[in-house]
Amino acid sequence: MTACTTQVVIIGAGIQGSAAARELAARGVDTIVLEADYAGRHASGVNAGGVRTLNRHVAELPLALASKKLWQRISEMVDDDCGYRQTGQLQIAIDEESFERFRIRNGEIARAGLPHMERLLTPSAVRELVPDFVGPLAGGAYVGDDGYALPFHTTQAFRRKAQALGARFIEGATVNAAMNGGSEWCLSTKEGHEVRAKQVLNCAGAWATEVGKLFGDDLRIKPNGSMQIVTSRLPRFLSPVVGITGQSIAAKQFENGTVVIGGGRRSPVDIDIRRAELTLPGLVLAARQAAKFFPLLNEAIVVRCWSGIEGFTPDGLPLIGFGNAPNVVHAAGFSAHGFQLGPAVGMVLADLITVGRSSISLDPFALDRFQET
Ligand SMILES: Cc1cc2nc3c(=O)[nH]c(=O)nc-3n(C[C@H](O)[C@H](O)[C@H](O)COP(=O)(O)OP(=O)(O)OC[C@H]3O[C@@H](n4cnc5c(N)ncnc54)[C@H](O)[C@@H]3O)c2cc1C
Structure with missing residues (x-):
């Protein structure tokens, strides 16, 4: 049983809560993080590690581009390189219609005036990047300075740096009441802690809707499982992280030769017991599809698979902003692409807490956008 007082209490020590804690502590703000399990136990520690601006919703790009700049100085931010590698990310179009969508998207990015370019590649340029790809090929979209990082390692690095700067983390502390x-x-908390704070940050991931209710807010975030497969080590054949349009397949090969196959295969979750299930048919389909495009994968064995619990919004964009109750900020619903955003979300949340606004527009992430009028 702990009773303490602080300026800011953060609920949830995933990447968003830990990054916000790091930034608040760096600004000298007294901060406590309450975490039901342990830092990085859920989506932030078990995701695919993709650090991607490629193919992001245009409305999310300003935040993602701000985050990319922070990733590029991640060692300076958290005293750890987080396994961050700018290997490039490639999206392959296997038909003309998909390739045409890349062109349209580039037009939208240009019209939005964003300093971002997704290089369109001819089929032969795609083959140069991924010579082992087999299948129909209309072209690709490529961002050379996207890449990946190690998710659990990264979340822990943010947490360690936040602690070094003075933030306090209490693990095994499940917030269940707010007055x-x-x-x-x-x-x-369920475990008997009591924390008094002037400001509250809800970074509870897939549980953010339940936490939001404690403050009278209806966030409409739905939990879902997202599955991943890791293979045995293979000779180096994949340099960029690769996604294939319309196939729910993404693959990356780490420096040790193992390949992570993901790309959005969903599975059921039980958020009360905080577990996600694996569904064999979904895993088999993902493995077969990946091996169809990269036959070398037929030589690998599956060494590990898991499912992580993530919170999804109806439009796939997160919810970030002030709730209805005073001094409460919510940041959740990252819909399977919030790892890359973490460093910038930490900055934005610290801005909301310390100056009441963010220099990056949060309009696309408005909390009330799903409310019926
Ligand atoms: C399998 C998978 C692959 C993914 N791949 C990528 C990728 O390649 N690239 C990318 O950018 N994103 C990816 N994502 C998405 C990314 O992982 C998430 O968007 C991001 O980690 C969300 O961070 P978070 O801090 O909001 O949530 P979480 O990491 O879920 O953290 C929330 C924390 O809040 C805690 N909590 C909940 N309720 C309470 C409570 N009542 N009291 C105290 N604590 C509480 C939880 O225990 C949890 O630790 C993937 C996600 C999954 C599941």
Whole structure:
């Protein structure tokens, strides 16, 4: 049982909560993070590690581009390189229609005036990048300075740096009640902790809707499982991270030769017991599809697979902003692409807490966009 007082309490020590804690602590703000399990236990620690601006929703690109700049100085931010590698990310179009969508998208990016370019590649340029690809090929879209990082390692690095700067983390602390006492909030946990704070950040990932209700907000984030496969080591054949349009397949090969296959195969979750299930048919399909495009994978064995719990919004964009109750900020619903955004989300949340606004527009992430009028 712990009772303490702080300026800011953060609920959830995933990448968003830990990055916000690091930034708040760096700005001298007294911060406590309450985490139901342990830092990085859920989506932030078990994701595919893709650090990708390629093919992101145009409305999300300003935040993703700000994050890319932070990733490029990640060692300086958290005293750890987080396994960050700018290997490039490639999206392959296997038919003309998909390739045409890349062209349209580049037009949208240009019209939005964003300093971002997704290089369109001819089939032969794609083959040069991924000589082992087999299958129909209309072209590709490529961002050379995208890449990947190690997710659990990264989340822990943010947490360690936040702690070094003075933030306190309490693990095994599941927030289940919140009372507004006028000038401060009093949060209680299932395990018996009590924390009083002037400001609250809800970074509870797939549980953010339940946490939001404690503050009277209806966030409409739905939990879902997302599955991954890791293979045995293979000779080097994949340099960029590769996605294949319309196939729910993404693959990356780490420096040790193992290949992570993901790309959005969903599975059921039980958020009460905090577990995601693996569904064999989905895994088999993902493995078969990946091996169809990269036959070398037929020589690998599956050494590990898992499913991580993620919170999804109806439009796939996160919810970031102030709730209805005073001094409460929500940041959740990252819909399977929030790892890359983490460093910038940490900055944005610290801005909301310390100055009440963000220099990056949060309009696309408005909390009330799903409310019926
Ligand atoms: C399999 C998989 C692959 C993915 N691949 C990628 C990728 O390649 N690139 C990318 O950018 N993104 C990817 N994502 C998405 C990314 O992992 C998430 O968007 C991101 O990690 C969300 O971070 P978070 O901090 O909001 O949530 P989480 O990491 O889920 O953290 C939320 C934390 O809140 C805690 N919590 C919940 N309720 C409470 C409570 N009541 N009290 C206290 N603590 C609580 C939880 O225990 C949890 O630790 C993937 C996700 C999955 C599942």
